[in-house]
Amino acid sequence: MKPKSGKSITFLPDDKIVLVSHQDETVLNVAIxxxxxxxxxxxxxxxxxxxVVFVRAxxxxxxxxNEIEAEMAQDRGFLKEERLCCQIxxxxxxxxERP
Structure with missing residues (x-):
């Protein structure tokens, strides 16, 4: 169930919906x-x-x-849906989805 207002991110497999407090934070900050x-x-x-997380939607x-994430993705052979939540x-x- 999505909250009525504000930006939200859903984390799987927890099926936890988290409201975003500050636009200048990273997804890692939101998760922590x-x-x-x-x-x-x-x-x-x-x-x-x-x-690393898998972007499902x-x-x-x-x-x-960004440059940091692109280098890591190339070095480790990430799929396009694999992203570093500290950089997005x-x-x-x-x-x-958390692995």
Whole structure:
């Protein structure tokens, strides 16, 4: 069930809908604030790759990978729907699946 107002992101497999508080935060910040167990051993700098998620809906609304994420994606052979949640902005309607 989607909240009545505000931007929200759905996290799977938890099926947890989280409201976005600040547009300038990352999806990782949103997940941490919601108490979701997202690995992020580098502290959200995009150097470890442990915060990878699968975008199940809303991929077309995300910006292209930045330089940090693009390098990680190339090095690790990410699929187009695999993104680092420390490098992507919260976009309303995103559905993300934790591995």
């Amino acid at each position: 604030r919601a108490g979701l167990p997202i690995d992020h051993t580098c502290g959200g700098f995009g150097t470890c790759g442990t915060c 809303g991929l077309e609304n995300l910006p292209p990978r 902005p919260p976009v309303d309607g995103l559905v993300l």
